[in-house]
Amino acid sequence: xxxxxxxxxxxxRNHRSQRHLLVLAVVLLVMAGFSxxxxxYPTPGLLSWNRLTSDELAWRLVVNLRxxxxxxxxxxxxxxxxxxxxxxxxxxxxLVEPGFLGVSQGAxxxxxxxxxxxxxxxxxxxSAAAFFALAGLGFSYLLAHRLRxxxxxxxxxxxxxxVSALFSAGLGLLKYLxxxxxxxxxxxxxxxxxxxxxxxxxxxxxLPVVLSGLLVIFLYRWRLNLLxxxxxxxxxxxxxxxxxxWMLIFFAVLPTAVLIAITGIVGWVGLIIPHIARRLFGxxxxxxxxxxxxxxxxxxxxxDDLARTLLAGEIPLGILTSLFGALIFLALMMFQKAKTQx
Amino acid sequence: xxxxxLSFQNVTFGYRRAQPILQAVNFExxxxxxxxxxxxxxxxxxxxxxxxxxxxxxxxxxxxxDGHTLRSYSRQERGRWLALVPQSExxxxxxxxxxxxxxxxxxxxxxxxxxxxxxxxxxxQALEQVGLAAMAEHPVPQLSSGxxxxxxxxxxxxxxxRLFLLDEPTAHLDLRNKSRLIQIMRGLRTQGVTLLxxxxxxxxxxxxxxxxxxxxxxxxxxxxxxxxxxTAEALSRVYDLPIRLVDVDGHRQVLWT
Numbered sequence: 396x397x398x399x400x401x402x403x404x405x406x407x408r409n410h411r412s413q414r415h416l417l418v419l420a421v422v423l424l425v426m427a428g429f430s431x432x433x434x435x436y437p438t439p440g441l442l443s444w445n446r447l448t449s450d451e452l453a454w455r456l457v458v459n460l461r462x463x464x465x466x467x468x469x470x471x472x473x474x475x476x477x478x479x480x481x482x483x484x485x486x487x488x489x490l491v492e493p494g495f496l497g498v499s500q501g502a503x504x505x506x507x508x509x510x511x512x513x514x515x516x517x518x519x520x521x522s523a524a525a526f527f528a529l530a531g532l533g534f535s536y537l538l539a540h541r542l543r544x545x546x547x548x549x550x551x552x553x554x555x556x557x558v559s560a561l562f563s564a565g566l567g568l569l570k571y572l573x574x575x576x577x578x579x580x581x582x583x584x585x586x587x588x589x590x591x592x593x594x595x596x597x598x599x600x601x602l603p604v605v606l607s608g609l610l611v612i613f614l615y616r617w618r619l620n621l622l623x624x625x626x627x628x629x630x631x632x633x634x635x636x637x638x639x640x641w642m643l644i645f646f647a648v649l650p651t652a653v654l655i656a657i658t659g660i661v662g663w664v665g666l667i668i669p670h671i672a673r674r675l676f677g678x679x680x681x682x683x684x685x686x687x688x689x690x691x692x693x694x695x696x697x698x699d700d701l702a703r704t705l706l707a708g709e710i711p712l713g714i715l716t717s718l719f720g721a722l723i724f725l726a727l728m729m730f731q732k733a734k735t736q737x
Numbered sequence: 738x739x740x741x742x743l744s745f746q747n748v749t750f751g752y753r754r755a756q757p758i759l760q761a762v763n764f765e766x767x768x769x770x771x772x773x774x775x776x777x778x779x780x781x782x783x784x785x786x787x788x789x790x791x792x793x794x795x796x797x798x799x800x801x802x803d804g805h806t807l808r809s810y811s812r813q814e815r816g817r818w819l820a821l822v823p824q825s826e827x828x829x830x831x832x833x834x835x836x837x838x839x840x841x842x843x844x845x846x847x848x849x850x851x852x853x854x855x856x857x858x859x860x861x862q863a864l865e866q867v868g869l870a871a872m873a874e875h876p877v878p879q880l881s882s883g884x885x886x887x888x889x890x891x892x893x894x895x896x897x898x899r900l901f902l903l904d905e906p907t908a909h910l911d912l913r914n915k916s917r918l919i920q921i922m923r924g925l926r927t928q929g930v931t932l933l934x935x936x937x938x939x940x941x942x943x944x945x946x947x948x949x950x951x952x953x954x955x956x957x958x959x960x961x962x963x964x965x966x967x968t969a970e971a972l973s974r975v976y977d978l979p980i981r982l983v984d985v986d987g988h989r990q991v992l993w994t
Contacts, residue, residue, distance in 0.1 A: 401835075401861060401870060401871075401873050401874070402854075402857055402858065402861055404874065405835055405857065405873065405874065406854075406857075408874075484830075487827060487828075487829050488829065489829055489830070614849045615849065617846075617849075617850070617851050617852070618843070618848065618849070620832075620836070620840055621840055621843055623830065624826065624840070625823065625826060625827070626792075627787060627790065627792045627821060627823065628821060628823055628826060630790070630791075630792050630812075631790055631792070631816065631819065631820060631821035631902075632816055632840060632841065632843040632844060632896070633812045633813045633815065633816030633817075633843055633844040634812070634843065635812060673830065673831065677831065677832075677833065677836070678830035678831045678832045678833075678836070679832060679833070679836045681851065
């Protein structure tokens with residue numbers, strides 16, 4: 396058949412992408428192992444294997460503090476990047492991120508509400524953050540249904556902006572009401588995001604939700620491409636665009652909400668990593684989604700390593716992800732290939 | 738006699754309550770024929786295509802595909818019977834042309850399935866059919882609007898449907914590509930495939946259509962074989978413009994001022 400001429404090159408590209416994904420996974424594992432040994436105990440730098448096996452305190456520190464923190468960092472990066480990829484595809488918009496449907500602002504409002512009025516214990520703050528993050532999505536959905544303007548994407552974007560603004564106003568009010576010496580710093584730290592006091596218990600509570608969300612998105616990776624097309628085209632290809640899009644948004648937002656409830660707002664990962672993944676692996680979600688997950692895990696892991704080792708005190712993770720995210724974003728924009736058409 | 742490929746029986750539809758834009762539309766499309774829908778802008782041509790696709794639901798009346806009501810088809814079955822070639826499509830991401838055309842294979846894959854080598858071969862063959870095989874690895878945003886139009890056609894060819902629904906397929910094409918598209922449509926008809934297209938270009942309609950549906954505000958003005966319906970009087974009425982048909986070297990041409 397004459398068509399077979401160009402196909403070997405395509406298969407070779409796909410195999411190359413698979414190999415690169417494998418390499419990325421290995422790099423992530425190696426960096427995770429390395430990160431376990433990096434820290435400020437007993438001295439800033441690398442913990443030796445001998446010390447780890449002989450010093451009981453070092454062992455407990457690595458297993459009980461560093462390991463759950465490191466796993467959460469990886470899962471957070473993977474989830475934000477996977478959810479970001481899903482959102483950017485479903486909205487056909489490379490500038491949306493998983494928190495924009497009122498999710499991030501909802502979580503922030505919930506956390507502040509707990510700190511100011513509900514005592515601010517960890518479990519209450521996390522529950523309130525998760526609840527209001529999902530409420531943000533719910534409000535955006537209901538509002539989008541009631542709006543009588545534009546198509547699906549525009550209505551949802553407008554609803555997301557409105558709900559985020561409402562929660563943001565609420566957050567401002569709570570900050571105004573907060574005790575400036577005790578509660579306000581706590582809200583500020585929560586908003587900066589971080590994994591400083593993360594425990595196994597917290598990780599294990601969110602793990603089932605996070606893993607099931609990631610699994611559903613991963614299994615759907617090829618079909619995601621269809622849902623990036625216009626609704627009538629997706630429909631003509633046998634998809635149920637409305638139902639399938641909402642299902643994917645739900646499975647992207649759910650793990651995002653429960654994770655930011657325990658980590659605070661960690662910005663830019665969900666926006667920037669999907670861009671880098673598409674740049675390296677192409678737009679096809681079969682490769683861009685898993686690569687975004689691996690790159691996101693790696694990016695957040697490395698940022699968290701810096702957050703806990705760079706200074707004697709902890710640097711909030713959100714500051715570092717924003718800093719490096721913005722630098723990478725600028726670099727991407729400066730070296731972007733000129734397109735003949737947009 | 739084989740069943741009708743597509744039939745509209747008294748189909749009525751509108752976007753706003755009590756304001757139907759199509760009223761009691763009736764037509765029958767036999768397998769292996771090419772039908773053109775003509776009418777002024779905003780008269781409901783694309784709406785009619787979307788009704789045939791099942792994307793819009795008629796207020797009243799019945800739409801049948803191969804003798805069965807359109808509603809009785811599952812999504813996947815419908816995807817194997819019908820393919821839509823939209824007028825244009827917005828793609829903000831750098832998909833390669835082949836990856837894009839490959840999406841036409843979706844109705845043949847299970848919901849969580851991945852394309853197989855057979856799907857790749859079908860997509861590549863579709864690209865070859867429209868003359869874009871050499872651009873298989875090009876990013877979609879780099880294509881010209883004409884090439885994009887051909888790529889959308891290739892995606893629907895990869896879908897190997899029994900009925901193509903084409904929304905102004907020649908709108909972005911230069912003369913050479915228009916001629917290529919006409920050849921492709923004739924080739925598809927030879928394979929027994931049926932085509933339903935909206936079109937504003939009389940020379941394209943004259944070159945390929947077997948049947949013509951003339952739409953005017955509110956519903957069907959005329960429907961029938963090309964020779965009967967495509968007359969100067971009918972066209973003048975539909976477009977509200979003096980139109981003449983003349984023969985040049987044995988080819989009918991449309992003249993208007």
